[in-house]
Amino acid sequence: MTVRDAEQLEATWRDPPGFFGWFCAINHKTIAKRFMITTFVFFVLAGLLALAMRLQLAQPNGRVVGPDQYDQMFTMHGSTMMFLFAVPVMQAVAMYLVPLMIGARSVAFPRMNAFAWWIFTMGGIMLYVAYFLDIGPDAGWFAYVPLSGPQYSPGKRVDVWAQMITFTELAALMEAIVIICTILKMRAPGMTLNRMPLFVWTMLATSVMVLFAMPAVMLASTALICDRLVGTHFYNPGEGGDALLWQHLFWFFGHPEVYLIFIPPLGFMSSIIATFTRRPVVGYPAMVLALIATAFLAFGLWVHHMFATNLPELGKTFFTAASLMIAIPTAVQIFCWIATLGSGKINFKTPLLFVLAFFVILLAGGLTGLMLASVSLDVQLHDTFFVVAHLHYVLFGGGVFPLFGAFYYWFPKFTGRMLNERLGRWQFWLFFIGFNVTFFPMHILGLQGMTRRIYTYPEQMGWGGMNLTATVGAFMIAASVLLFIVNVLVSRRHGEPAGANPWGAGTLEWSMASPPPAGNFERVPVVHGRYPLWQPMQEPSHVTGLDNDDRVVLVTTVADALPDHRMALPTPSPWPFWSAVATTIFFIGSIVTPWAVVWGSVPVAIAATLWFWPKRAVAERRARVEVRP
Amino acid sequence: MSEPNERQRGHAQPARPEPPEPHAPMHPGAGLDVASLPTFGFGQRSPMWWATLGLIAIESTVFALTIMSYFYLRSHANVWPMTGMPPDLLWGSLNTVILVASMVPNQLAKKAAERMELGPVRLWMVVCLLFSIAFLVVRGLEFTALNTRWDSDAYGSVVWMLIGLHTTHLATDTYDSAVLTVLTFTGPFESKRFVDVSENAAYWYFVVLSWIPIYAVVYFGARY
Numbered sequence: 001m002t003v004r005d006a007e008q009l010e011a012t013w014r015d016p017p018g019f020f021g022w023f024c025a026i027n028h029k030t031i032a033k034r035f036m037i038t039t040f041v042f043f044v045l046a047g048l049l050a051l052a053m054r055l056q057l058a059q060p061n062g063r064v065v066g067p068d069q070y071d072q073m074f075t076m077h078g079s080t081m082m083f084l085f086a087v088p089v090m091q092a093v094a095m096y097l098v099p100l101m102i103g104a105r106s107v108a109f110p111r112m113n114a115f116a117w118w119i120f121t122m123g124g125i126m127l128y129v130a131y132f133l134d135i136g137p138d139a140g141w142f143a144y145v146p147l148s149g150p151q152y153s154p155g156k157r158v159d160v161w162a163q164m165i166t167f168t169e170l171a172a173l174m175e176a177i178v179i180i181c182t183i184l185k186m187r188a189p190g191m192t193l194n195r196m197p198l199f200v201w202t203m204l205a206t207s208v209m210v211l212f213a214m215p216a217v218m219l220a221s222t223a224l225i226c227d228r229l230v231g232t233h234f235y236n237p238g239e240g241g242d243a244l245l246w247q248h249l250f251w252f253f254g255h256p257e258v259y260l261i262f263i264p265p266l267g268f269m270s271s272i273i274a275t276f277t278r279r280p281v282v283g284y285p286a287m288v289l290a291l292i293a294t295a296f297l298a299f300g301l302w303v304h305h306m307f308a309t310n311l312p313e314l315g316k317t318f319f320t321a322a323s324l325m326i327a328i329p330t331a332v333q334i335f336c337w338i339a340t341l342g343s344g345k346i347n348f349k350t351p352l353l354f355v356l357a358f359f360v361i362l363l364a365g366g367l368t369g370l371m372l373a374s375v376s377l378d379v380q381l382h383d384t385f386f387v388v389a390h391l392h393y394v395l396f397g398g399g400v401f402p403l404f405g406a407f408y409y410w411f412p413k414f415t416g417r418m419l420n421e422r423l424g425r426w427q428f429w430l431f432f433i434g435f436n437v438t439f440f441p442m443h444i445l446g447l448q449g450m451t452r453r454i455y456t457y458p459e460q461m462g463w464g465g466m467n468l469t470a471t472v473g474a475f476m477i478a479a480s481v482l483l484f485i486v487n488v489l490v491s492r493r494h495g496e497p498a499g500a501n502p503w504g505a506g507t508l509e510w511s512m513a514s515p516p517p518a519g520n521f522e523r524v525p526v527v528h529g530r531y532p533l534w535q536p537m538q539e540p541s542h543v544t545g546l547d548n549d550d551r552v553v554l555v556t557t558v559a560d561a562l563p564d565h566r567m568a569l570p571t572p573s574p575w576p577f578w579s580a581v582a583t584t585i586f587f588i589g590s591i592v593t594p595w596a597v598v599w600g601s602v603p604v605a606i607a608a609t610l611w612f613w614p615k616r617a618v619a620e621r622r623a624r625v626e627v628r629p
Numbered sequence: 630m631s632e633p634n635e636r637q638r639g640h641a642q643p644a645r646p647e648p649p650e651p652h653a654p655m656h657p658g659a660g661l662d663v664a665s666l667p668t669f670g671f672g673q674r675s676p677m678w679w680a681t682l683g684l685i686a687i688e689s690t691v692f693a694l695t696i697m698s699y700f701y702l703r704s705h706a707n708v709w710p711m712t713g714m715p716p717d718l719l720w721g722s723l724n725t726v727i728l729v730a731s732m733v734p735n736q737l738a739k740k741a742a743e744r745m746e747l748g749p750v751r752l753w754m755v756v757c758l759l760f761s762i763a764f765l766v767v768r769g770l771e772f773t774a775l776n777t778r779w780d781s782d783a784y785g786s787v788v789w790m791l792i793g794l795h796t797t798h799l800a801t802d803t804y805d806s807a808v809l810t811v812l813t814f815t816g817p818f819e820s821k822r823f824v825d826v827s828e829n830a831a832y833w834y835f836v837v838l839s840w841i842p843i844y845a846v847v848y849f850g851a852r853y
Contacts, residue, residue: 108676177683185676189661211683215690219698223790231780232789234698240711240783245701249694526661537658545664554663555676563663565670568821609808619817622668626820628745629667629674 006522008548013105013518016572024572026110027518028095033414035092035117039085042124046080047481049073051474054438058471060459070455071138072157076131078141079161083168084124086399087257090264091175093406094203096414098179100509100516101197103188103525105553106569108181111576111611116174118580123167126588130160137161140453142254143224145235145246150228159228159591162221166587169214176210179203186553187561188508189543190527197507197530198281199267201288205295206263212299213256220249230594244309251302259298261395263291265402266333269355272402272409273337275505276352277344280531283336290329290336297326307375308382316375323373327366334359349503350424354405357432358397365393368443383453386446392439404431404484411488412502416514417495423487427480434476441466506531524554527561550622565629568622575611582607669821671743681828685835688798692839695794696846699787703850711782715851717774724767725844728837731760735837739830742823747813750826754810757833761803768796775847788851791843798836805829 015025025031053073056064065073099107107113130136137157139148148158183204187196196204223234224246233239235246274281281287303311303319337359346352368390372378381387404427411419450463457463501510511533512521523542529535543563546552551569556562582603589596672678703709738753771792777785809829812822 109680173687177680180683181676181679184679211686212690215687216694219691219694223698223786226779226786226790232786233780233783234702234786234790236783239781240702240706241786242702242705242783245698248701249698252694523660539658540661541658542660543663544660545662545666554666555670555674558673563661563666564674565667566663567676568668605804612808613812614817614819616817619819623817623819626668627666628820629670 005548006517009519009522010517012549012551013520015518020574021572023577024574026114026570026572026576028099028107028110028113029516029518029520031110031114031117032092032096035095035120036089038117038121038124039089039092042080042084043089044481044485045128046077046085047478049077049080051478053077054471054474056455057457057467059468060457060461060464062456065455067455068138071453072131072134072136074453075137075140075143075161076127079127079137079164080124081395082141082257082261083164084120084127086261086395087172088120088168088175089403090203090206090261090399091172091179093403093410094179094199094264095175097410097509098182098200098203099186100413100512100520101200101507102183102186102191103508103521103527104182104186105520105524106186106551107178108186109178111570111573112174113178115576115580116171116178118577119167119174119583120171122580122584123164123171123587126167126584127160127164130156135160137164142250143221143246144250145224145227145243146237148224149235153228156591159225162225162228163587163591165217165221167584169218170583172210173214176207176214179207180211183207184558185555187556188525188527189554189556189561189563191556191561193559193561195527195530197267198270198284198287198291199264201291202263202267202270205291206260209256209260209263209295209298213253213260215253216249217253220246220253223249225591229591244306247306247309248302251305252299255302255305256298258394259294262398263294265358265399265406266291268402268406268409269337269358271505271507272351272355272405273340273344274531275409275503276347276349276355277340278347278504279340279344280506280534281336282339282343283332284530286332287336290332293329294326297322297329301326304373304378307378313375320373320375324370327370330366347503349408350419350421350428351405351409353425353428354401354408357401357428358405361393361397361401361435363397365390365395365397369394381446383451384446385442385450385452388452389439389442389446392435392442396435396439401431404428407484409503410509411491412498413509413514413516415492415495416498417491417493418498418502419491419495420487423483427483427487430476430480430483434473434480437473438470438477439473441469445470501533506534508532547625566627571615571618573611575607579604579607579611669824671824671827675824675828677824677828678831681832685832688835689839691794692791692843695787695791696842699791699846699850702783702787706784709784710777710788710851711784712777714776716771716776716788716848718848720767720771720774721844721848724764724771725840727760727764727767728840731757731764732834732837734760735830735833739827742826742830745820745823747818750823751810751813754806754813754826758803758807758810761799761806765799765803768792768799784851788847791847795836795840795843798839802829802833802836806833 013027015021015027015030052065053070056062056070095107095113099105135156137160139153139158139161143158143161146152183200223232226232227234227236233241235241235243237243270281270287300322301319303315304323307316372381372387372390408419408424445463445466448463450457498514500513508525511525524546525532525542526540528538543554546554546566551571552566553569555564555567557564586596586600586604589600669675734753734756738750738757741749741753775788777788779786779789806829809825812818
């Protein structure tokens with residue numbers, strides 16, 4: 001490949017320049033970077049809400065905010081963290097990394113990927129605009145009926161929540177399809193399923209779960225908004241509806257969702273552990289099978305959120321058993337990592353610190369999970385701060401700690417510069433200690449009977465000391481996140497230059513320059529093992545015969561990744577953006593009037609048609625070079 | 630920084646070969662030439678096939694969960710339907726016949742697309758569209774014969790949800806097919822559009838076949 005070829009490839013795959021070009025961008029790295037930043041902004045916003053809540057609870061009879069504002073705050077905090085941060089951030093990271101890891105020049109549907117990010121962002125903005133207009137949702141992040149129904153929550157607050165669900169789940173479903181198709185059809189030749197990096201496996205498992213989990217919450221929230229706006233009776237017991245139907249549908253989504261947050265970080269872990277122990281992860285087949293088992297079992301757990309309802313005891317026993325059983329595949333993975341760590345040469349860097357924290361924090365969260373899986377104990381602890389402690393231990397340990405590790409690990413690839421190691425260590429220890437100071441006392445508060453979602457408590461309860469401790473911890477976490485932001489802002493300009501492979505890793509994303517060129521691979525690689533960069537070169541080493549002057553990618557077979565055909569991908573277009581605008585008008589309009597479903601569909605149809613309609617010049621050029629199968 | 634760690638471990642390392650130095654592929658070996666491969670493929674060769682399958686998985690889940698909600702509400706009701714009047718059979722059954730019959734031109738369009746013959750593709754796409762108009766009209770009549778409203782009671786809500794969801798599929802797929810049909814007449818046409826026609830037909834099979842359980846639930850779940 002000559003310099004000229006590389007330049008031509010860059011020109012072919014680059015996003016259009018300028019202000020209008022910004023709205024036409026479809027390169028997966030551009031979109032993924034925007035997506036990561038968007039989710040991180042939501043993480044910070046939800047964190048600020050948490051700080052405000054901790055200030056309110058720091059002392060008995062707190063007067064920082066009133067009960068109505070407090071209700072909105074915990075609902076916004078939970079909804080943002082779950083729907084606008086934890087699940088989408090994993091998809092955002094995957095959108096950047098998956099094509100690089102599998103040797104592809106793009107994702108399979110770049111315009112749909114762009115559309116998903118636009119629609120996600122617009123949904124998140126809608127939620128926060130509503131919050132600042134004092135119509136923020138206030139019925140909790142799982143919006144139980146009858147509280148969230150028309151009788152007890154008049155006004156528009158819960159409608160905003162329900163439409164935010166529609167926005168974010170639509171985006172998540174589209175991203176899942178893009179990820180699945182990319183992984184199954186666009187792997188470089190030779191990357192059989194058996195050689196796929198473990199992170200790619202986790203994203204495949206997660207994305208398949210999304211297809212079956214997310215529809216439940218979309219259906220549930222659509223039924224809720226219909227109850228509220230057009231007088232249906234799904235959840236109205238007075239007319240034959242049933243409030244528990246909401247809980248079933250919500251948790252049929254909600255429990256798998258925990259695993260949508262938790263499984264991708266297992267892939268971060270496997271990537272980071274392999275690199276920093278300088279050896280392949282032990283037990284690749286066991287790791288993959290454990291992932292798939294986890295993804296299956298995750299669908300058999302939802303009722304354990306409903307132990308405090310009047311379900312049949314026998315049914316609860318089944319769900320207790322399933323809840324205990326899911327510990328088995330998780331344990332298999334943990335033992336494989338321990339074996340990897342024990343037999344490798346450990347290189348102690350910040351990413352690995354965050355990964356090691358996983359073992360401590362998630363273990364603690366898992367143990368309290370075992371306690372909650374017991375029906376009798378659950379009935380005692382239901383809706384107390386014990387549950388708040390448990391869920392934060394699981395989500396921080398299983399999600400946020402590995403995610404920060406992943407940022408430290410892949411930041412050099414995203415930007416070409418290293419994050420500062422010293423600041424990284426400070427951040428880690430502040431985060432780790434601050435987290436435990438915040439959430440460990442909540443276990444005890446819960447055991448002492450402090451229920452969640454109370455906006456204040458009287459002095460006589462004796463909860464003041466531990467609540468103050470938790471608030472101090474929350475500020476440590478905030479300081480840690482601030483350090484991270486400083487580190488990112490300073491390092492992206494002044495950090496140490498990273499080069500292609502600063503950690504000596506073995507997977508393909510480290511084979512090209514950092515940041516990667518627009519077309520990812522100057523030569524599409526041919527893969528001969530699980531860690532191609534740790535292997536001596538074998539022939540054939542790369543693919544030839546793909547045009548540099550058009551967006552052509554190689555499509556391969558599903559299991560064996562044999563070359564199958566050369567597909568031309570769509571070019572940059574403003575229509576994903578306009579389609580997202582039209583869809584936003586449709587969704588927000590339908591909160592105001594049901595008729596928006598009718599007139600709102602017209603601009604959506606027009607924008608989607610113009611999106612699909614081929615450009616004559618591009619179609620004619622491609623028709624000239626097409627080869628029929 | 631590896632020192633404290635070495636101390637913690639405290640035991641001799643088993644002799645293991647160092648992983649080779651990561652190599653940058655500066656000097657490539659022989660290439661794998663793909664220049665003669667086709668530019669598109671049908672069925673599961675195409676990413677579009679997998680995306681369609683994903684969409685079908687999502688929407689099947691929605692239908693299945695709605696049907697489960699139907700029976701969940703039914704299991705808690707003393708009388709079902711709550712008004713005592715099941716939907717009239719005529720229009721729903723007629724529509725089932727039309728939908729099943731539409732699979733014939735659909736199959737012919739799919740086969741023509743896979744043979745890459747533009748003339749028959751145009752013909753059968755137009756026939757499919759005529760079917761679409763027929764069942765959308767009959768679907769309108771179906772709504773008048775449900776004998777319940779969405780706001781009558783929970784039974785009415787879930788019946789309208791089921792039929793509403795399916796009607797959304799009918800309407801959107803009719804529109805999609807119409808756009809694709811127009812494209813086959815006006816161009817700019819690339820042969821890879823034959824794949825789109827083929828996948829469009831595959832999705833139509835899903836819309837028809839998902840109707841059969843919905844029809845059974847709405848019309849007979851209220852009778853037996």
